[in-house]
Amino acid sequence: MASTDAAGSTGGETAVRRLIDDFLASKEERGSGAYVASASSVLDRFAEWLEARDRTLADLDDERRGPQLMRRYAKHLRRRANAPDGISPTTANTYYAYVSGCLAYGVRDMVLSVNPARTEAAREELPADEGKRSDQQFWTRDQRESLVGHARARAGDAIEADPFGAYPEVRDHALVAVLAFAGVRGAEVLRHRKDDRRGRQGLRWSRVDLDAGTAEVLGKSKTEGKRWQHASLPGPARDALETLRRVQRPPTPEWPVFESSHAPSLWARAREELPEGAVEGAVAERGNIRDVLRAEGIAPPALTTDGGRSVLRRLTDGAGIDLPEDADYLQPHGARRGIGEELYRVDRGLAQDLLRHEELTTTRDHYQHIDAAERTREIDAELERLGE
Known part of the structure; x- marks a missing residue:
């Protein structure tokens, strides 16, 4: 204060x-x-x-x-x-x-x-900005590498110092890696305070298949039966999640992948499930509220979308990343735009698949500036040939 x-x-x-x-x-x-x-x-x-x-x-x-x-x-x-x-x-x-x-x-x-x-x-009270470009912020490759590298080093240092107490740093690295490489939206893997649907309460380990390299998430499809989608987990995301699972040791499949570290929320969750007055004694016996939840098999609340943005804000500052004038940190959705743009330059269909767009036209609408630039080069080359 x-x-x-x-x-x-x-x-x-x-x-x-x-x-x-x-x-x-x-x-x-x-x-x-x-x-x-x-x-x-x-x-x-x-x-x-x-x-x-x-x-x-x-x-x-x-x-x-x-x-x-x-x-x-x-x-x-x-x-x-x-x-x-x-x-x-x-x-x-x-x-x-x-x-x-x-x-x-x-x-x-x-x-x-x-x-x-x-x-x-x-x-949410701001007026809808219809003129806002869909690619307003995106993570460049340098920004992505700097942020992921900083988060990875931070997690490694924490594991070396205390493998059993390294969860927050390892969680942060896994979150950054998933956002940076999997093309997921923040609300698909984190808890949204104003959306009580099952798929908006945080990704659960039961929906992660590291062997297949996929995670089942609630997407934005307008077709009801297609909203649950299998998102790809490229190598860097899989590796970070594997490390997270070893450090976190989720006691049940329904444990949130990215669990909250907010102490009041953890205490509130314990008080919802345990008899009145039992939480204090359990904490005194176990040492901390997180261990109480684990021992009782009570899944903690997942990290919120606001909490995820706070994580990215801290890591952006810690990594010393250069930002545009109108940005003060690397936003979650910028990761999706960034990896989508990089893949789109190589393979339109691959970008569509990663972003889980039902139609290629949706992907093309997001990255039409790339198509326009390529057409310009082609037109210039053709005009030069005609002038010979």
């Missing part, structure tokens, strides 16, 4: 405005003058919006009030987008991205503990 002094004001300048000034100065120093020119007025209006509601940096940093406040701000932008002569949905999303980028800088600068703008509850 931010301190009272940091949340208040000094000499008439609030902590929020100091954060904005520091963020813009950092961008300016890195040669992002165009970004500063566009973002400064938006961030100034955001500060005014907070001040009109008597809200401070401490409110943004609060675990409950922060996401609620950003949800209200997203609603404010949506109302502006819906008003006659208002801003466009694309502009509304851009404004929100400027604010989110500033708050992400606050996390890195250690004046905020989390970025409340990144929660699903806040972002």
Whole structure:
């Protein structure tokens, strides 16, 4: 939490405005003058919006009030987008991205503990951005290799230090490897808070076949009978999952592959299943809440999609990856776009299969810029031949 002094004001300048000034100065120093020119007025209006509601940096940093406040701000932008002569949905999303980028800088600068703008509850109130490109963010090969390499090294160090206590680091590496190489959506392998369907509560080991190199996931097919799909698990994903299974030692097939490490969630799960007052004694006997769940065969909740994004945010920072101006971390869906694009350049059908698109036209729609560039080269070559 931010301190009272940091949340208040000094000499008439609030902590929020100091954060904005520091963020813009950092961008300016890195040669992002165009970004500063566009973002400064938006961030100034955001500060005014907070001040009109008597809200401070401490409110943004609060675990409950922060996401609620950003949800209200997203609603404010949506109302502006819906008003006659208002801003466009694309502009509304851009404004929100400027604010989110500033708050992400606050996390890195250690004046905020989390970025409340990144929660699903806040972002879902933004207007639909019809003009948003489907390939807005994708992991390049260099980014993918850097992120996976950092996560792998981190997991290896943890296993060497304590094989039985290395689960969080090994889980993070496996998650990154699955996202990076299997082309899955985050909600297909992680728990979605607002979707209680069986296939949106986290991937289970019963649906993973490492020998075949597949995982059964609930996809997005419009055809009911085709929604459960077998996703491919290429070598790097299989290897990371095999290591995870050895470290995790799932006691039942229905154990989540990517289990949550959030202590309050684990305690809540134990209290749902064990007699009243029994959890404390069990923890005292076993040593920690995770071992209690394992001993009792109580499957813990899976890591949420929000939690997965937090993992990627930490690993992106830890790997020191260069990012575009409008990004503060490598997002989960960017992994799917990135591996899809790389395969599409080699084999259209292979990309379609990995992404599990029912029609090749869907895959082509996502990567039409590649087709256009190739056609340009072909046309240039033909024009050159005709001119000979």
